[in-house]
Amino acid sequence: MRFAFLAKLFFILAASLAIVACGSSGKKKQRFAYVERPVEILYDLAVKDLERKRYDRAIAYFEEVERQHPYSAWARRAMLMKAFAYYQGNDYEEAVTAVDQFLALHPGNKDAAYAYYLKAMCHYERIRDVGRDQEFTNNAVEALNDVVRRYPDTEYARDARLKLDLTNDHLAGKEMYIGRFYLKQNKHIAAINRFKKVITDYQTTSHVPEALLRLTEAYLELGIIDEARAAAAVLGYNYPGSRWYQDSYRLFEQRHIVAEGSEPTRRKPEKLKEQAQSVENIDPDSLRAIEPPSPSEMEALEPSDNLPENPLEEARDEL
Structure with a gap:
């Protein structure tokens, strides 16, 4: 009687462990018993499963093609x-x-161009928001540039160029995110370096007008008026109708500073663009307020990869 009870208990435990093992195994690869088949049949089965979105089975059949016919074009x-x-x-x-x-x-395979493009897309699909680490974005830029460099006249390169614009805009957005964070924390040197990076490294992105405005704001906060005027002039020359330009002029008005020159009469915003430069021709040193901090200072200023979702709210809570 006792033996029958123990046997039954053992059976229940074994069944439970089997269920747990199946449930905790996660996403296992599909495996088939080895049955030799013509390569055309295996490949056709794989394609059919792929079309039906049975990706695990499709992968298993493609692996069978490789295993059973390793030296074939298939x-x-x-x-x-x-x-x-x-x-x-x-x-x-x-x-x-x-x-x-x-x-x-x-x-040297004829499909190598597609392979490089597919690799780039694997990185591109994992790009995360600007508040998080941008490793996938950097990998996507590198891989997309690889496609353009290796196969410039292909359809893959044309699409890669379009996606490069988006990834560069995303990286510029990351710099702006950190720059704004520094600006609100009154770390003006670190903020200026971030905004200048956007202006010099990501000139074709949509973030340049705001970067010039924030650069103007940072210089004014430091009391470096000439550099603030220079940044505002570049903003007016390149983006005369933007709200960023109007905002930059208001920054001068709020501080009762003449936007350009020393004339007692304030000039209209349009006058700021006289003798200004195109963004494409900017010398980074021409907008430098003071020497950049030393590497040790920069290390202290660099934010962690895990910036708070709302750093300004967190800073107010600490105060």
Whole structure:
């Protein structure tokens, strides 16, 4: 009787462990028993599963093509299609690994351009908001530039150029996010360096007008009037109709400072652009207020990768 009870208890525990194991196994790769089949059938089954969005099964069939027919043209194609299936299933790390494997084995393949583009897209799809670490954005810029450099006349390069504009705008947005944070914390030197980086490194992005305004504001806060006028003049020359330009003029008015020159009569905002430069021709040193801080000072000023979602609210709470 006791033996039967123990046997039954053991059976229940074994069944429970099996259920837990199945539930905690996560996303396991689909595996098939080895059954030798013609390569055309295996590849066709993989494509059908891919079309039906059964990505795990498609990947397994593509791997079977590689395993059973490793030296065929089908195997080379299956390797790249496996990477695409991973990408479609949002498993970007596995997709990058599969692409790197394909490029290492077949660098001169006719589909290499697509492989480089697919790798770039794996990074591009993981770009995160400007308040977080931008590793994926930097990786996307590097990979997209690789596509443009290697295959400049392809459709992949044309699309890569468009996405490069978006990624650069995103990186500029990150610099602006940190610069604004520093400005509100009265760390004007660190803020100026961030805004100048936007102006000099991301000139074609949508963040340049605001960067010039914030640069003007930072210089005025430091009492460096000539540099503030220079930044406002560049803003007026390049973006005369923008609200950022009007805001820059108001900054001077609020401090009872003549926007340009020393004439007793304030000039209209349009006059600020006289003798100003185009953004494309700016010498970074021409807008430098003081020497940049030393590396040790910069290390102390650099924010962590995990900036608070609302740094200004957090700073007020600390005060």
